[in-house]
Amino acid sequence: MIRDTTIPVxxxxxxxxxxxxxxxxxxxxxxxxxxxxxxxxxVDGHRSINEIxxxxxxQHSWPPEQVLPDIRQLVLQLNERYLINVRQPPSLKVWLxxxxxTVLVFMRVLQGTDWxxxxxxxxxxxxxxxxTAIWRIGIAVLKAHGLLGFLLVAITxxxxxxxxxxxxLWQGTGVGFFYLLGNLLHExxxxxxxxxxxxxxxxxxxxxxxxxxxxxxxxxxPRNEWKITLAGPLLPFTMALVIAVMVWMDxxxxxHLFGWAVVIVLGIHPLSLIPPAxxxxxxxxVIRARKLLVKQGEKS
Amino acid sequence: xxxxxxxxxxxxxxxxxFVLFSLLTALGYLIFGILSDMNGWSSFRHSLFGGxxxxxxxxxxxxxxxxxGPGVLFIGxxxxxxxxGLAWLLNRKESHSx
Numbered sequence: 309m310i311r312d313t314t315i316p317v318x319x320x321x322x323x324x325x326x327x328x329x330x331x332x333x334x335x336x337x338x339x340x341x342x343x344x345x346x347x348x349x350x351v352d353g354h355r356s357i358n359e360i361x362x363x364x365x366x367q368h369s370w371p372p373e374q375v376l377p378d379i380r381q382l383v384l385q386l387n388e389r390y391l392i393n394v395r396q397p398p399s400l401k402v403w404l405x406x407x408x409x410t411v412l413v414f415m416r417v418l419q420g421t422d423w424x425x426x427x428x429x430x431x432x433x434x435x436x437x438x439x440t441a442i443w444r445i446g447i448a449v450l451k452a453h454g455l456l457g458f459l460l461v462a463i464t465x466x467x468x469x470x471x472x473x474x475x476x477l478w479q480g481t482g483v484g485f486f487y488l489l490g491n492l493l494h495e496x497x498x499x500x501x502x503x504x505x506x507x508x509x510x511x512x513x514x515x516x517x518x519x520x521x522x523x524x525x526x527x528x529x530p531r532n533e534w535k536i537t538l539a540g541p542l543l544p545f546t547m548a549l550v551i552a553v554m555v556w557m558d559x560x561x562x563x564h565l566f567g568w569a570v571v572i573v574l575g576i577h578p579l580s581l582i583p584p585a586x587x588x589x590x591x592x593x594v595i596r597a598r599k600l601l602v603k604q605g606e607k608s
Numbered sequence: 609x610x611x612x613x614x615x616x617x618x619x620x621x622x623x624x625x626f627v628l629f630s631l632l633t634a635l636g637y638l639i640f641g642i643l644s645d646m647n648g649w650s651s652f653r654h655s656l657f658g659g660x661x662x663x664x665x666x667x668x669x670x671x672x673x674x675x676x677g678p679g680v681l682f683i684g685x686x687x688x689x690x691x692x693g694l695a696w697l698l699n700r701k702e703s704h705s706x
Binding site: 419 | 620621623628642646691694698
């Protein structure tokens with residue numbers, strides 16, 4: 309949530325000029341006017357919205373009570389488009405408020421963009437497997453899904469313990485670990501598939517919106533879009549199949565219950581291909597684009 | 609279109625609340641049942657509006673039986689309605705303050 313004490317921060321590959329904000333990842337130029345430039349040039353990653361307002365009002369003799377809501381609204385709009393990141397000042401009260409808002413947003417009690425604080429994390433364009441991307445996606449997955457992973461560990465460990473299964477703690481922890489790993493592999497799969505596409509290596513960024521993670525990149529051809537969209541859930545799903553075979557053939561190091569729990573947390577990723585999940589929406593767009601191309605081909 | 613958007617904006621919290629509360633109730637009672645077995649607690653039965661939520665029965669031979677009933681869905685329904693009510697209240701307040 310954007311507050312007066314929120315600190316706006318420019319993300320990587322976003323550049324402010326006098327006429328525009330340039331998004332170098334998506335190659336989009338957002339035109340701005342003079343007043344917006346005056347406001348945004350005060351953003352240095354350390355000043356809060358309140359401090360920016362006070363500085364500008366002193367410099368230009370603007371009324372703070374009118375300027376402050378305008379700056380807040382501007383930061384909100386830029387944050388919605390992943391053009392500006394925000395960070396909160398270190399405060400237990402704010403941290404608890406944000407966690408509570410996350411729960412209410414997840415439950416769809418709080419709706420609307422005002423509650424959806426977004427974060428843009430650049431993934432670079434590393435050669436090979438993309439170490440920078442893996443590291444940054446991993447941290448983001450841990451922050452977004454760490455608590456859920458911990459709950460999974462607690463519940464699974466308890467159930468295994470209750471069923472008198474040896475090694476219940478490490479197996480319970482293993483389920484949580486594979487849950488987080490599955491999410492990491494999902495996003496990394498999209499990223500690496502995009503990087504290895506025919507259109508060459510381009511930077512992309514990870515969009516984080518409360519509990520949701522998504523790779524944001526430029527659109528490619530419908531054929532490549534298929535591959536990139538499917539690559540995400542395919543990696544954890546393939547892992548689930550391999551583990552399922554291992555469990556079935558008794559090669560799995562641990563109880564069968566542990567093995568099947570891991571198969572489930574990895575195997576559910578293809579569900580993201582069903583709308584309204586993001587991958588599902590992307591797939592529907594690709595199918596429509598292909599139908600359009602076929603129609604255009606027939607006409608010509 | 610506006611009415612449709614309004615309906616969707618209330619249906620989503622209802623659905624989320626229903627699913628989450630039902631799952632949490634079922635999981636909670638499953639854990640409760642396991643704890644009962646581990647600690648040797650006696651049989652018990654919980655209901656809501658006459659609908660069974662959970663029944664834990666200790667058999668004569670020392671084994672136990674756990675049964676879930678439609679009360680789980682009642683709780684889910686209550687949870688969904690509460691969630692929907694909260695969403696209506698909080699989003700209405702926000703639109704008034706804007």
